[in-house]
Amino acid sequence: MxxxxxxxxxxxxxxxxxxxxxxxxxxxxxxxxxxxxxxxxxxxxxxxxxxxxxxxxxxxxxxxxxxxxxxxxxxxxxxxxxxxxxxxxxxxxxxxxxxxxxxxxLKRMNRIIEINEEKHYAIVEPGVTIFDLYHAIQEKGYRLSMEMMDPAWGSVIGNALDHGCAHTTTYGRDRFHDHCGMDIVLPTGELVSTGMGALPNATNSAEFHYGFGPYLDGIFTQSNFGVVTRMGMQLRPEHEAYRAGIIYVPKFEDLHRLIEIESHCTNSGIANGMTHFGSPVQGPMLGEGMGAMKAFMGRSELMKILHTQGRPDSKKLEIYAKKEKMGFWSALIKFHGPKDVIAAQWDYCRQKFLDIPGAWAEDYGPVVTFPLSKEQEAQLNTPGHAEKVHLGIPSMNRFDFQAQFNEMRSKPGEVSTGHLFFAPVIPKDAQSVLKCQDVFYKAMTDMHIHVQPGHFGRMPMGWFNRSFIYLVPLNVTRVPSVNKKEVEAYKHLIKVAAENGWGEYRTHAIFNDEVMNVYSEHDHALLNLHETIKDALDPNGILAAGKSGIWPKHLAAQRARVRSL
Missing domain, CATH: 3.30.43.10 (Uridine Diphospho-n-acetylenolpyruvylglucosamine Reductase, domain 2)
Incomplete structure (x- = not known):
């Protein structure tokens, strides 16, 4: 034992x-x-x-x-x-x-306490998954839409508390923004209700966030300050329609204007789905599937241009892109709302993007109307059509793609059994994108980690509309020597990113200390505050020691380690 x-x-x-x-x-x-x-x-x-x-x-x-x-x-x-x-x-x-x-x-605590169709909210326990809540809404025939993550087998509450991202109509916000009111068991066993829930007999705890006094809900995200056992989640009326359009630009230097115009459209609320940026001439976008990946890698002339040390020759890529009508960069823009309204929104955005010389726009799949017909649903997750997750429909599609991608990357004797994503937040501008591509390419090659051709076409994720998340994938195997190399590479990436002013918003459990350490402004003042709160709420230090690099006072050696990394 x-x-x-x-x-x-x-x-x-x-x-x-x-x-x-x-x-x-x-x-x-x-x-x-x-x-x-x-x-x-x-x-x-x-x-x-x-x-x-x-x-x-x-x-x-x-x-x-x-x-x-x-x-x-x-x-x-x-x-x-x-x-x-x-x-x-x-x-x-x-x-x-x-x-x-x-x-x-907490999986047994899987009760959906309430779904309110008229006021558009649900109240759930931590064991309720995205699938559970979605199917409950469908079974009741409610015309409600919920924000969707992928894969959808995870907890509604757990994903929100870890700042998981939404793909649908709240583009630019993590799922915790949709929470409203929580019940929290503190490490001492005391029960606290936040917001309006602190008022006995209140009936609007899932409608008004703040109640009275300091707003404390945020300190229970990514922390070890309490156990959330109940949460309100605000929903939306079912969308009337969905459509998407894709913009292509022909030149390497067009990336600046592409991002600038997309930021204008999304920050104005005109485009309201999650944008996917890509570089068709350097690799398929996430979600296009293994068929697109294999077809891309079958382009022998293009592979010769991409198989090079460092950034490939942009002029050669521009010439190839023009010949093949591929575009150098692309942006997949999405819209949710009334059919006529989103048609006007797409038209407005399209005209903005077409100010870029040589740019062109195409509809991406048919307009989807709700409720979905069986024929419409059967087309989802197929080439040229919307992914389920973009329509607020739960799916495990990402695992299918990731499994095939891992299999393709595996080497003899080093079969991939999973992955790690290094995920720093970077500014949303072309200069930062190009810089981080160069910085992380050098960091990976310095650590002798193989970099796939097309690395410089890997665009950051647009999960948050005012920042990018730049994913650097690392393999996990059952070979200790390989894993050790990947772990060291991950730690190196944390330090290199911090030197450039980039920090992770979320990380694997074994890197919590390393990531927290680089948030060291004012002599680790943020961590000092975390530990002060930890010791006040958890005097015996029993709950989730080490979460987000926050250690209780009786584990002084681990506390000291965070600051010495």
Whole structure:
């Protein structure tokens, strides 16, 4: 039996027995075969001594049970790590950050407490997945639209708390912006309701965010300050229609105007779906599928131009793009709303983009109207048509693409078993895009990490309309030497990015300390504040030690490590 660090076997057994009295013996897991289910499937530390693993697991069914579990953990100083569904693969999954912690599995708390069609909101528990909420809305026949992430098997609450991104009508905002009101169990076992929920008998906790006094909800995102057991999520009336258009520009230097005009359209609220930028002459856009990737790699003349050290010759690419009518850069623009309105919005945006010399515009797939017919739905996720996620329909399509992409990248004896994404936030302008392409290319080659042809065509993700997220993919395998190399490369990328003023908004669990360390302005003042709050709310330091690089006071050595990295 694995014991949490610093907890005696006798105290651990007492805690396990008391957990069983609260949730039932069948919902406490201590057998190695059971606890192995809580491993991080994408862990680059797989089967290594420092792989993060749980000592036990407990699965409560209610907020009251969560409170009792917290009190027991305080009594015996047992570290505990909470998660909603544990589906955040690539970020650590359900494995605890502090090795040997008990995991608090909230999947049984999967009740949809309310869906209000008239006022457009839902109130859910942490075990409710995107699929669950979507299907409940459909089964009730409600004309509601929900913001969509991918893949959709994750928790509504968990994704929002980790600043997951929306693809549909709230372009530019993470999903936490749609939350309204929370119930939070503090590490001491106390229950707090935020916003209007703090008012007894209030009936609008999912409609008005603030209540009275300081607004505290944000400190419970990406933190270890409490366990959210209930949350309001604001929805929208069902869209009337969806359409998309794609803009192509012919020259390397056109990227500046392309981004500038897109920012004008989206910051004005005229284009209101998530924009996908690309470089057709350097690689397919995310979501175009493996067919497009294989067809692209079959262009032998183009591959000769791209197979080069450093940035490929832009003039040669321009000539090739003109010959093949491909465009050098592209922007896929999306619109949700009444059919006539979005037609006018697309027309306005198209005219703006056509001010770029040589630019051209095309409709991207047919206009989609709601509710969807069976024929319309059957066309989704096929070439030339919208992805389900862009219409607010849950899907696992991204995993299918990622699995095929990983298989294509795998080498003999180094089969990919997952991935890590280094994901820094960069300014939304062409200068920053081109700079980060060069910076990360050099960083990867310096670390002897293979860079795929087309690296310089990999455009940042437009998940947030006023910033870019530049994804750098790294493979995870079951080969320790390969994984060690990838982990070191990831740490190197964190430092290189910080030197250029770029920091991650989200990261894998094993890199929390390294990422928090680079947010060091004013002698780590932000981390100092985090730790002050942590020690006040969690005096015994039991909850999710190390989350976001925040360590409790009794783990002073780990605290010091963050600042010394």
């Amino acid at each position: 694995r014991l949490p660090t610093g907890v005696s076997e006798a105290d651990f057994k007492r805690a396990i027995d008391e957990f069983a009295q609260v949730v039932g013996k069948e919902w406490v897991f201590i057998d190695p075969e059971d606890t192995l289910l809580y491993r991080d499937s994408y862990s680059p530390l797989w089967d290594q001594p420092d792989e993060r693993q749980a000592s036990a697991a407990v699965a409560p069914d209610s907020t009251e049970q969560v409170q009792e579990i917290m009190r027991i953990c305080n009594k015996y100083k047992v570290p505990i790590f909470a998660f909603s569904t544990g589906k955040n693969l690539g970020y650590g999954g359900s494995a605890p950050i502090y090795n040997g912690s008990v995991v608090l599995d």
